[in-house]
Each structure stands twice: as C-alpha cells, then as structure tokens.
Amino acid sequence: MDLVIATRNAGKIKEIKALLTHGDFCVHSLAEFPNLKEVEEDGETFAANALKKARAAAVFSGMPALADDSGLCVAALQGRPGVHSARYAGEGASDAENVARLLTELAPYPAPWHAAFECVMAFCTPDGKEQLFHGRLSGRIIAERRGANGFGYDPVFLVPEYGKTLAELPLDIKNRISHRAQALRQVIAWLQTL
Ligand code: IMP
Numbered sequence: 220m221d222l223v224i225a226t227r228n229a230g231k232i233k234e235i236k237a238l239l240t241h242g243d244f245c246v247h248s249l250a251e252f253p254n255l256k257e258v259e260e261d262g263e264t265f266a267a268n269a270l271k272k273a274r275a276a277a278v279f280s281g282m283p284a285l286a287d288d289s290g291l292c293v294a295a296l297q298g299r300p301g302v303h304s305a306r307y308a309g310e311g312a313s314d315a316e317n318v319a320r321l322l323t324e325l326a327p328y329p330a331p332w333h334a335a336f337e338c339v340m341a342f343c344t345p346d347g348k349e350q351l352f353h354g355r356l357s358g359r360i361i362a363e364r365r366g367a368n369g370f371g372y373d374p375v376f377l378v379p380e381y382g383k384t385l386a387e388l389p390l391d392i393k394n395r396i397s398h399r400a401q402a403l404r405q406v407i408a409w410l411q412t413l
Contacts, residue, residue: 220410223247225276225286230370234394235285238403242411247282255279265289265302266351269341277343285406289338289398291372293321293360295328301337304371314371321372322362332360334376338398340406350409354402358385369393 222244224232232248239246249255258275262268265288272286290304300307300321308316325332338354356378364374366386373385378396385393394400 220413221245221247221282222410223249223252223276223280223282223284225249225272225284231287231399234399235403237394238400238407242407244410247280249276252276252280260288260302262288262302265337265339266341268302269339269351270343270349273341273343273349277345281345283342283344285340285342287338287340287399287402289336291321291376292335292337293325294333296324299324318364318372318375321360322375325360325362330359330362334358334360336372336376336398338402340399340402342406342410352402352405352409354398354400354405356396356398356401 220243222239224235224246226232227249236246255276258272260268260271262271268288269286272288273284276284276286288302290301292298292301300317304317306312308320335358336356340352342350342352358379359377360375361377361384365384366374368388368390369386376385377383378385378388381388381392
C-alpha cells in the first residue's frame with residue numbers, strides 16, 4: 220500500500236518509517252509533494268488538526284495519508300498547553316521558552332503536577348475514508364530540567380516507571396513508550412487488517 224506521511228518533520232518520518240517496516244508499505248513523504256501548501260493547525264483538538272493535515276495530503280497526492288498531532292496536557296492547567304504546545308510562549312517560541320512558561324504557570328499549584336503527552340493519528344484516503352488512533356504517555360512535570368535527549372518538554376517530563384525524564388531516557392526507549400509510538404502501533408495493526 221502507498222502511504223503518504225503528512226509531515227515535513229524528518230524525525231517523525233524516520234520514526235514512522237522504522238515502525239512501518241513490518242507491513243507491505245511504500246512510504247512517501249511530503250518532500251515528494253513540494254506544492255502542497257502548509258496546513259494551518261488551527262483546530263481546537265489534536266484530532267481536528269491531524270484530520271486536517273491527513274485530508275489535505277490525501278486529496279493532493281491521490282494516496283492514503285497519515286498525519287499526527289500531539290502535545291502536552293497538564294491536569295492542574297485544565298489540559299493546557301494541549302494543542303498550543305508548540306507555541307505556548309508565543310508564535311515561534313523555542314522549546315526552552317515554552318518550558319519556562321509552563322513552569323511559571325505551574326508554580327502556584329502544589330506538586331505533583333500530573334501530565335500526559337497525547338497523540339492523535341489520522342488516516343485518510345482520497346475518497347474520504349477516515350480513521351483516528353490515540354496514544355498517551357502519562358507522567359509528571361518536574362521543576363528542574365534533566366537530560367539532553369529528545370525535544371520539546373522532554374527535560375521536565377518525568378516517567379515514573381523509569382524515575383527519569385524523557386530527555387534522560389535513551390531514544391530507543393522513548394520511541395517504544397511514547398504517545399506517538401503507541402498511536403502508530405495501533406495504526407499499523409489496523410492497516411494490516413485491511
Ligand atoms: P506536533 O505534533 O509536532 O504539532 O507537536 C506539538 C508540540 O508538542 C511540540 O512542538 C512539542 O512542544 C510538544 N511535543 C509533542 N510531542 C512531544 C514529545 O515527544 N516530547 C516533547 N514535547 C513534545
């Protein structure tokens with residue numbers, strides 16, 4: 220099956236390709252479709268954004284497409300930063316600035332600060348078939364940054380089972396337990412039933 224991965228993020232393509240080796244998939248990236256316009260991620264939910272990206276890629280390429288949207292949801296902040304995770308400290312904010320804003324917002328609340336990374340993957344075909352998959356990694360936000368791996372909020376996201384932040388865990392462990400990996404495993408199991 221031909222499958223377009225609807226992201227320009229090289230890290231995500233690599234991660235998805237690595238997991239898709241188990242099936243008979245011919246994986247394409249958006250690099251093959253340079254004229255596809257950037258989709259504005261203005262949805263209120265991860266699902267809305269993932270669907271928007273997958274639909275656009277499927278219609279434009281004429282092939283089934285897979286897109287993901289993800290972010291950090293913190294209980295004390297009623298689920299924020301959520302869909303705004305990438306730009307929590309403002310448009311174009313760096314990872315360090317987003318983490319700083321998160322810690323500032325959380326400071327008035329008593330720890331432990333329960334949180335989860337959420338990921339929704341959307342599969343869409345050009346003729347309008349759609350399916351959603353959901354992955355979640357639970358943990359806690361800590362006030363000090365620990366570790367140098369990963370990206371985003373990884374240095375302050377503690378995974379209790381390991382007693383380490385995602386930025387302290389080797390990438391192969393993160394890629395096994397992450398919200399994205401969990402969603403992707405469901406996608407693959409489902410695709411193989413088609
Ligand atoms: P997107 O799915 O690329 O739109 O990611 C949205 C934002 O959520 C990222 O820019 C990060 O701030 C955050 N995020 C998503 N997944 C992770 C992760 O695995 N680790 C750390 N931050 C993440």
